Amino acid sequence: MARLLGVLGGMGPLATADFFRKLIEETPAQRDEEHVPVIVYSVPQMPERVAAITHGGESPLPHMIAGMMALRKLEVGCVAIPCNTAHHWYEELQHASGLPILHIADAACDELRKRGSAQPRVGLLCTEATIAARIYQDRLAAHGIECVVNPLAEREAFVRFAIDAVKRGSLDDAGRAIETAAARLFERGVESVILGCTELPVALDAIRSAALPRCIDATRALARECVAWSLAAS
Amino acid sequence: MARLLGVLGGMGPLATADFFRKLIEETPAQRDEEHVPVIVYSVPQMPERVAAITHGGESPLPHMIAGMMALRKLEVGCVAIPCNTAHHWYEELQHASGLPILHIADAACDELRKRGSAQPRVGLLCTEATIAARIYQDRLAAHGIECVVNPLAEREAFVRFAIDAVKRGSLDDAGRAIETAAARLFERGVESVILGCTELPVALDAIRSAALPRCIDATRALARECVAWSLAAS
Incomplete structure (x- = not known):
């Protein structure tokens, strides 16, 4: 049997379900047994991640x-975490568990490179914590790519609003808000925008947004990495 | 913390992901931590269930x-199995594990009753194994409801075709086939049709089928039962 993939989810639950579906969609399978064997741990009863990073709130790390x-x-061979913000604790989680974790930002940046065009700047939609933890900026800078984010007022009105809306199931409201945030980034001259929070593709997929072809879906990029891991491990 | 729900999945993977999403959609939550804590075990590397029941093939029961x-x-408090056919082994699985399992056909039959109208006959779309194991017929007969299935040739051309198509990701083909099978049942005078195989709602949802309001989605019914269990257990 192929080695088991573990998924540390629940941050939030809908983003975890979206990752699970994309893992299946990205697998070249004709029958059930050709799909990746996976254990999804989705236990959202833990302190809020963004507040822990930006305001010194209670840490979710023990959870x-x-x-x-x-x-x-359950003897998984590696782990995917379909939450960008949670990657603030990437090193600690790997170290404490002894399990390798496929990094979501590495996957998204690989996906950006695969698209081929030499873009000097790329847009980034994500949480305040992902910005503060420099999860994308440092990786992109290593390839000479500048990261462009919306001004704070737009991030609060559109990005944070959309993330909270997805968490309460209001996908249409969330999708429209994220389209606006992405449009403002395109107006500022970027060719592509990284959806660097796993709630965001859920919203844009729900409204079948016309912006999707210009977006890098970090969730789907991570799913592709997991499929590649699984095919190599089996 | 609320008690953990376990999901025995992988039969097939896309149906498992569909159940997970519907579990979230059916939960009255405003924030991540109000969602049901869940472990999804989705390991599809096991013998095919239908062949085991109808043709004495290798049993998937040990898996x-x-x-x-x-x-x-991982100490789950109860288990949901988003696969109707697998309920052939319902008693053995409960007995061997000591874990209670919420029965998908009980959930679907409850949902049918909640719709209120006194229907003497209901349509059923499912695998040959679910028919052979009488998973729905006996339950419905206890309430004086007759179960109507398509003739064998239609089941092979539309239902089995659709299930295999979902398993290889061809959702549009599957959706159109299932719409045809359902239409034939409506022509035979049933008011409602039970989608008694968890691959089928995936296909009808994908094409946003006009038949959906007249269908009982056993996957969503099971998700609702799980949410009720979780709310009662927490």
Whole structure:
């Protein structure tokens, strides 16, 4: 049997479900048994991640480590975390569990490079915590790519609004807000926008947004990395 | 923390992902932490279920019991199995694991009753194995409801075709086939049709079928039962 993939999810649940579906969509399978064997741990009862990073709120790290240990107990071979913000604790989670984690921002940046065009600047839609933790900026800078984000007022009105809306199931409201945020970035001259929060593709997919072809879906990029891992491991 | 729900999935993977999404959609939550904590075990590397029931093929039961034991190791409080055919082994799976399982056909039949109209006959779209195992017929007969299925030739041309198509990701083809099968049942005078195979709502949802309001989605019915269990258990 192919080696098991673990998914540390629940941050939030709909983004986890979206990742699971995209993992299946990205797998070249004709029958059930050709799909990636996977354990999804989706336990959202933990402190809020953004507040922990930006305002010194209670840390979700012990809860996330408990999830990693549960996945380890079932002998997964590697782990995907369909939440960009959670990658603030990437090193600690790998270290505490002894399990390798496929990094979502590495996957998204690889996807950007695969698209081929030499873009000097790329837009980024994500949480305040993902900006503060420099999860994308440093990786892109290493390839000479500048990261463009919306001004704070737009991030609050559109990005944070959309993330909260997805978490309460209001996908249409969320989708329209994210389209506006993306449009403002395109107006500022970027060719592509990274959807660097896993709630965002859920919203844009729900409204079948015309902006999607110009967006890098970090969730789908991570799913592709997982399929590649699984095919190599089996 | 609310008690953990376990999901024994992988039969097939897309149906498991569909159940996971519907579990989230059916939860009255405004924030991440109000969602049901869940472990999804989706390991599709096991013998095919329909052939085991209808043609004495290799049994998938040992693999399914291994999945139940993995869920038990993580201390889930009850289990949902988003596959109707797998309920052929419902008693054995409960007995071997000591874990209660919410029965998908009970959930679908409850949903039919909640719709209120006193229907003497209801249509059923499902695998040959679900028909052979009488998973729906006996339950419906207990309430004086007759179960109407398509003739064998239609089941092979439309229902089995659609299930295989979902498993290889051809959702549009599957959706059109299932719409045809449902239309033939409506022509025979039933008011409602039970989608008694979890691949089928995936296909009808994908094409946003006009038949959906007259269908009972057993996957969504099971998701609702799970949410009710979780709310009662927390």
